[in-house]
Amino acid sequence: MSAVIETQDLTKIYEGAFKGQDVHALTKLNLTIEAGEIFGYLGPNGSGKTTTIKMLLGLIFPTSGKIRILGRKDFGSPAVRRKIGFLPEGAYYPDFLRGEEVLSFFGKLYGLGGADLRKRIDWAIELVGMKHARKRLVRGYSKGMRQRIGLAQALLSNPDILILDEPTTGLDPIARKEIRDILSNLRDEGKTLLISSHELLEVEMISNRVGILSNGVLQTMGTLDELLTSRDVLLQVGAMSAEASGKLTAAGLEIEDQVKDNVKIRVPDQVSVYDALELCKTQNVPLLSVAPRRETLEELFVRIVGAAERAKEQS
Numbered sequence: 001m002s003a004v005i006e007t008q009d010l011t012k013i014y015e016g017a018f019k020g021q022d023v024h025a026l027t028k029l030n031l032t033i034e035a036g037e038i039f040g041y042l043g044p045n046g047s048g049k050t051t052t053i054k055m056l057l058g059l060i061f062p063t064s065g066k067i068r069i070l071g072r073k074d075f076g077s078p079a080v081r082r083k084i085g086f087l088p089e090g091a092y093y094p095d096f097l098r099g100e101e102v103l104s105f106f107g108k109l110y111g112l113g114g115a116d117l118r119k120r121i122d123w124a125i126e127l128v129g130m131k132h133a134r135k136r137l138v139r140g141y142s143k144g145m146r147q148r149i150g151l152a153q154a155l156l157s158n159p160d161i162l163i164l165d166e167p168t169t170g171l172d173p174i175a176r177k178e179i180r181d182i183l184s185n186l187r188d189e190g191k192t193l194l195i196s197s198h199e200l201l202e203v204e205m206i207s208n209r210v211g212i213l214s215n216g217v218l219q220t221m222g223t224l225d226e227l228l229t230s231r232d233v234l235l236q237v238g239a240m241s242a243e244a245s246g247k248l249t250a251a252g253l254e255i256e257d258q259v260k261d262n263v264k265i266r267v268p269d270q271v272s273v274y275d276a277l278e279l280c281k282t283q284n285v286p287l288l289s290v291a292p293r294r295e296t297l298e299e300l301f302v303r304i305v306g307a308a309e310r311a312k313e314q315s
């Protein structure tokens with residue numbers, strides 16, 4: 001196991017002007033992100049995602065706790081920092097620059113220059129699919145194009161780790177899909193990604209592992225297979241007789257929906273799928289498909305964050 005990002009009891013309290021106004025933005029966070037994974041860092045607005053990210057980048061200091069990046073304690077040092085690409089939340093780029101000029105500006109900030117910088121810019125622009133628009137002014141870019149230039153900026157130093165704060169927020173479905181594809185390609189190239197988001201469908205589609213944050217406390221963390229519990233099995237069958245339908249219902253199966261010759265039958269957890277299939281066979285019910293169904297990430301999120309908020313209200 002090689003943890004790329006590791007935190008131990010990481011805590012941030014923003015001090016208020018008066019006593020009692022302190023904000024406990026993050027409390028004892030223990031996070032482990034392994035090499036080559038896309039980690040989805042989830043939580044409602046104000047739950048502490050950006051605060052965590054800023055600490056990982058060394059932009060703000062923890063109140064207490066430890067951080068290790070690539071196994072190193074000096075995670076804020078230039079040597080480690082160069083290995084991390086960062087796309088801030090709602091990144092803004094000057095309107096009067098061309099796409100490639102934005103990258104040149106940031107490249108120089110990273111200490112790149114000359115032919116090396118030009119090569120990197122070409123490479124990053126190609127990766128995010130912005131070759132056609134590199135000479136256009138950012139002013140005329142769509143939100144999706146701005147976000148792609150932002151990603152190219154994060155990629156300039158060819159970092160091993162990418163930290164992206166809400167990369168798909170505010171994008172239309174096509175732009176989201178494009179960004180998602182770029183991110184999975186980067187993962188396939190061996191990069192490690194930390195993506196914060198409150199858009200669950202997005203995260204469910206691309207993450208290997210997720211953590212759910214609520215009020216600065218990590219509520220749960222794991223792979224989607226570990227976290228999303230299985231609910232039931234859905235059988236889709238063709239037309240059946242009234243007699244068959246009666247037998248199935250008597251056996252505890254539930255007819256969920258019926259459109260012409262397509263019947264959806266729910267097999268609840270307490271009924272064996274094999275028994276259900278056997279019954280279909282003996283009743284000559286044509287089988288179209290069998291699919292296990294599990295809780296969606298959205299359902300998990302609502303369940304976990306909801307419970308955490310209720311617990312907080314009661315304390």
Ligand SMILES: Nc1ncnc2c1ncn2[C@@H]1O[C@H](COP(=O)(O)OP(=O)(O)O)[C@@H](O)[C@H]1O
Nearest residue numbers: 014023025043044045046047048049050051052
């Ligand atoms: N600089 C700051 N000073 C005081 N409070 C802050 C500061 N930055 C964030 N907060 C508070 O910390 C909490 C977590 O914020 P943030 O990390 O931005 O959440 P998220 O990114 O999940 O929306 C919020 O209550 C927010 O208001």
Ligand SMILES: [Mg+2]
Nearest residue numbers: 049050089165
């Ligand atoms: Mg944020």
